Amino acid sequence: MPPQKKAQGRQKDQGPHIFRARIGSVDRALLHSVIETHRLDVAGGLRREESGEVATDAYATEEVLQQLRRQGISVQVVENATETGRSRQAEVGKGNRFAKGAVPRGTGLPEDGDDVPER
Template identity: 40%
Template structure:
């Protein structure tokens, strides 16, 4: 994976847990600290993170793109200002952060 390669959140679905394990082993995804397979429909699914170069569908599972997390991250970064929110005395900070 290159540093500028987009990362996607995807759902990997398979008919059996063994097929799902095999697909996850093939794809080598980032499981995001929540490697929990769940029953969905007639099979099993897990949400993982994959770089764009590994979006190929495996033989034993279906891969569905849920979100472009690189694009989402860049959009969140655009919401963050570069100024010191606490520089002006007596003024309440503004923005997305928690106001206490």
């Protein structure tokens, strides 16, 4: 089997952005239906708000969020998850920490003499 080629010409801003949004409806069945119909990724389960709405957080494109609004679902964008993910990538190391044969051993707990920053 030949080795797979790496995708070439990929740009950082390829494709639509994904947003985390609070979606809700007073009609639990409607909310459940749109979650299934649009195959939404949801964070946590449904919860009843003080307003009487049943709500959850979902991840979707702006296009899908507009469709939900047209179907009578309340939508409040919490964050642009695509941008949040990109900014978090700065926290990820770029080098190969195992290049010189330094393989981590043990339980991952600090031991005496380890240089560990205070939290």
